[in-house]
Amino acid sequence: MFERKVLSRAAAAAAIAGLAAIVPAKAEDTVKVGLILPMTGGQASTGKQIENAIKLYMQQKGDTVAGKKIEIILKDDAAIPDKTKTAAQELIVNDKVNFIAGFGVTPAALAAAPLATQAKIPEVVMAAGTSIITERSPYIVRTSFTLAQSSTIIGDWAVKNGIKKVATLTSDYAPGNDALNFFKQNFTAGGGEVVEEVKTPLANPDFAPFLQRMKDAKPDAIFVFVPAGQGGNFMKQYAERGLDKAGIKVIGPGDVTDDDLLNNMGDAVLGTVTAHLYSAAHPSQMNKDFVAAYKKAFGNRPGFMAVSGYDGIHLIYEALKKTNGDTDGTKLVEAMKGQKWESPRGPISIDPETRDIVQNIYIRKVEKVDGELYNVEFATFEAVKDLGKTKK
Amino acid sequence: MIIKVHPLPMTSILTNLFDGVAYGMLLFVLACGLAVTLGLMNFVNLAHGAFAMAGGYVCMVLVNRMGWPFFAALPLAFVSSAAIGIVLERTLYRHLYTRSHLDQVLFTIGLTFMSVAAVDYIQGSSRVFINLPAALQGQFDLFGVGIGRYRLMIIVICGLLTIALQMVLAKTRFGSRLRAAVDDPRAASGLGINVPQVFAFTFAFGCGLAGLGGALSAEILGLDPYFPLKFMIYFLIVVTVGGSSSITGPFLASLLLGIGDVAGKYYVPKMGPFVIYTMMIVILIWRPNGLFGRTAAR
Numbered sequence: 001m002f003e004r005k006v007l008s009r010a011a012a013a014a015a016i017a018g019l020a021a022i023v024p025a026k027a028e029d030t031v032k033v034g035l036i037l038p039m040t041g042g043q044a045s046t047g048k049q050i051e052n053a054i055k056l057y058m059q060q061k062g063d064t065v066a067g068k069k070i071e072i073i074l075k076d077d078a079a080i081p082d083k084t085k086t087a088a089q090e091l092i093v094n095d096k097v098n099f100i101a102g103f104g105v106t107p108a109a110l111a112a113a114p115l116a117t118q119a120k121i122p123e124v125v126m127a128a129g130t131s132i133i134t135e136r137s138p139y140i141v142r143t144s145f146t147l148a149q150s151s152t153i154i155g156d157w158a159v160k161n162g163i164k165k166v167a168t169l170t171s172d173y174a175p176g177n178d179a180l181n182f183f184k185q186n187f188t189a190g191g192g193e194v195v196e197e198v199k200t201p202l203a204n205p206d207f208a209p210f211l212q213r214m215k216d217a218k219p220d221a222i223f224v225f226v227p228a229g230q231g232g233n234f235m236k237q238y239a240e241r242g243l244d245k246a247g248i249k250v251i252g253p254g255d256v257t258d259d260d261l262l263n264n265m266g267d268a269v270l271g272t273v274t275a276h277l278y279s280a281a282h283p284s285q286m287n288k289d290f291v292a293a294y295k296k297a298f299g300n301r302p303g304f305m306a307v308s309g310y311d312g313i314h315l316i317y318e319a320l321k322k323t324n325g326d327t328d329g330t331k332l333v334e335a336m337k338g339q340k341w342e343s344p345r346g347p348i349s350i351d352p353e354t355r356d357i358v359q360n361i362y363i364r365k366v367e368k369v370d371g372e373l374y375n376v377e378f379a380t381f382e383a384v385k386d387l388g389k390t391k392k
Numbered sequence: 393m394i395i396k397v398h399p400l401p402m403t404s405i406l407t408n409l410f411d412g413v414a415y416g417m418l419l420f421v422l423a424c425g426l427a428v429t430l431g432l433m434n435f436v437n438l439a440h441g442a443f444a445m446a447g448g449y450v451c452m453v454l455v456n457r458m459g460w461p462f463f464a465a466l467p468l469a470f471v472s473s474a475a476i477g478i479v480l481e482r483t484l485y486r487h488l489y490t491r492s493h494l495d496q497v498l499f500t501i502g503l504t505f506m507s508v509a510a511v512d513y514i515q516g517s518s519r520v521f522i523n524l525p526a527a528l529q530g531q532f533d534l535f536g537v538g539i540g541r542y543r544l545m546i547i548v549i550c551g552l553l554t555i556a557l558q559m560v561l562a563k564t565r566f567g568s569r570l571r572a573a574v575d576d577p578r579a580a581s582g583l584g585i586n587v588p589q590v591f592a593f594t595f596a597f598g599c600g601l602a603g604l605g606g607a608l609s610a611e612i613l614g615l616d617p618y619f620p621l622k623f624m625i626y627f628l629i630v631v632t633v634g635g636s637s638s639i640t641g642p643f644l645a646s647l648l649l650g651i652g653d654v655a656g657k658y659y660v661p662k663m664g665p666f667v668i669y670t671m672m673i674v675i676l677i678w679r680p681n682g683l684f685g686r687t688a689a690r
Binding site: 209 | 404407408411415509512516517518519520521529530531538540542611612613614616618653654655656657658661662665
């Protein structure tokens with residue numbers, strides 16, 4: 001009796017194992033993309049935008065490429081690096097994904113880097129913006145941006161446009177420090193002077209005292225980098241304290257006037273000049289179509305995170321086309337290098353040497369267009385590479 | 393690194409003092425409900441911030457989506473948080489009054505996470521703002537001192553509330569019933585005081601105050617679904633520093649922390665975020681029961 005039970009169990013196990021052996025045979029025709037994004041937590045808006053953009057892209061372009069069906073497996077890491085690592089492990093080992101993608105914040109992208117190297121699969125970074133990321137694995141390719149790109153450009157622009165004295169207010173974490181250092185480097189090299197430097201804690205409840213300090217330092221402009229979400233509070237308190245009336249402008253990388261939140265910031269934000277990779281008001285026909293389709297599908301306007309996700313999935317599609325459906329990770333990364341295409345943000349390409357994005361950086365000013373606040377582009381720095389890579 | 397010493401204009405000192413008082417007052421309205429539940433009812437309610445968030449979101453929906461005037465929405469923020477408070481008190485909290493503090497902590501922290509997830513689901517995770525009337529925006533100069541209109545309103549509202557609270561507790565029949573119920577619930581109920589009812593009402597009132605605080609703080613602290621978790625630590629600091637046996641304690645503690653925090657961030661921005669914690673540690677070493685805590689008298 002007992003033996004029979006064991007036998008039947010063994011038979012069942014064998015049957016399951018047999019089934020499992022059949023499934024991968026069928027999976028040959030699908031390409032799996034493990035998407036790791038913050039869908040909950042303070043960075044959730046990043047995750048949602050990227051997810052939306054990918055959905056939109058797949059609706060528009062279909063879910064098959066080079067004879068393979070694309071399957072997206074979404075995991076939420078809440079922007080916590082430990083969770084990113086677990087999610088990446090599960091995706092690689094259990095789901096046998098061919099790509100890992102997403103990564104809302106720098107620590108998340110870094111946590112997955114060794115796994116991408118070990119598993120030899122491409123890691124497509126669609127959000128995180130610290131320069132070092134692409135140096136952490138030869139399998140990392142980025143479609144978002146680096147903070148060095150926009151911060152150096154705004155530094156150059158400021159110094160040429162009559163801004164001589166700047167006070168800086170940046171969040172005290174890696175991207176904030178990147179933004180600050182690259183800005184300072186170019187701004188002071190051009191003859192500008194940083195008269196006041198304040199780093200605010202990441203979880204900062206009230207900007208009042210910092211802003212009062214800025215006001216008393218009487219600079220020509222404040223250079224600001226705060227994480228997505230805090231921009232609105234900053235701008236409101238900036239106006240409340242009358243810094244706009246005191247003639248102190250706001251400049252910075254475009255995170256502070258992210259399209260996602262811009263329209264709710266109130267008129268105080270008018271006139272803010274930022275350097276960034278994307279504005280929903282970018283005047284190309286392709287962008288107009290993109291914005292219209294995104295608005296129709298999800299009810300709000302796409303921000304730079306959405307466009308980074310849109311380009312990220314595009315890059316995956318193009319790489320598969322080039323390898324003719326071959327899912328060997330090394331070949332896919334090779335196929336991604338040097339890709340060039342027209343994105344809603346403008347012409348972009350992947351630098352074959354650094355696997356980082358090369359894109360136009362636009363100088364924009366917040367203006368009212370049809371009753372809504374937009375970043376209106378008025379100057380373009382073409383094909384900007386990341387300047388923050390370690391000097392070799 | 394650039395360390396720049398400013399000349400210290402008198403007006404800046406006064407503006408900072410004003411900002412600090414406003415910030416402190418806000419902390420007080422947010423936290424005094426917690427002082428009541430923790431100190432008077434001996435219940436650890438870590439979900440206190442969730443009631444504040446509820447008030448903030450109610451106010452936001454009324455003002456932004458339904459076009460209510462801001463000042464009409466404020467009382468409703470109070471009422472709705474109080475209503476949620478009374479429902480939860482009657483259905484859930486009541487059963488935990490006699491349980492250990494660990495049970496209470498586990499229960500209320502769970503409730504906090506549920507509230508975060510619920511608001512995230514319904515309203516989305518991005519930060520929201522309440523559209524303010526133009527009269528409340530900007531700053532005006534009073535003898536050269538910059539006075540923020542919104543912050544001035546906070547000081548006025550919170551100041552009046554504090555006086556009213558103190559009067560109710562000290563002078564009214566309800567106040568004496570509450571104090572009696574707290575001091576010795578058994579004797580109080582023996583004297584015919586309906587202790588559970590008094591507690592339920594007090595709890596609801598504390599929640600309502602938190603709701604009002606949540607609505608007022610959206611402009612200054614920012615309102616998003618993580619509000620209860622982000623500010624829990626500040627509420628607890630106010631209550632620990634102030635001691636939880638009266639409302640004057642938390643009130644003075646809030647003011648002290650508010651002014652200290654603002655001044656610290658202004659004068660030593662590098663140390664800024666730690667000032668509030670340093671103050672807490674120093675005060676607690678000096679007076680372990682808080683500034684106005686009951687000492688070994690009981």
